[in-house]
Amino acid sequence: MKTANEKASEDVAEKLEEINSLFSLSDISRSQEIIPAIYSYLNSSEYLAAALKIDEIRKILQxxxxxxxxxxxxxxxxxxxxxxxxxxxxxxxxxxxQGKLNVNVIIKHIDEVAMIMQNTSSNIKAKKYGVKV
Structure with a gap:
């Protein structure tokens, strides 16, 4: 009976981890859609929109x-x-x-976060599907 309970507990923990990974992958994937929008807003000088999208990325990262x-x-x-x-x-x-804004610095920071998000996504997928990335 004890072994069956331990096995059930392990199975529940494994399923919970799998569900959390799927939710996490969803958030990370969403960030990978937001980042190109930030670049676009910065290139078209739509700074308020870029700031709001950066806030979304910041929350996902947190x-x-x-x-x-x-x-x-x-x-x-x-x-x-x-x-x-x-x-x-x-x-x-x-x-x-209307001061002088160094957009290149912001793009560099977004690039760094994009790399972290991409690596995280790859790691989640590798863990889920058993393939090393």
């Missing part, structure tokens, strides 16, 4: 960090979150003040 989904250290993720917050503020200020 959630992924909270559930220990990312393969990077928490310190690296914190740096990226800080960069995104500074970028959002710069974009909001640019909209109000």
């Amino acid at each position: 959630e992924a960090m909270a559930v220990k989904l990312l393969q990077k250290s928490d310190e690296i993720i914190r740096v990226n979150l800080k960069n995104l917050s500074v970028d959002m503020q710069s974009l909001f200020n640019e909209k109000r003040e």
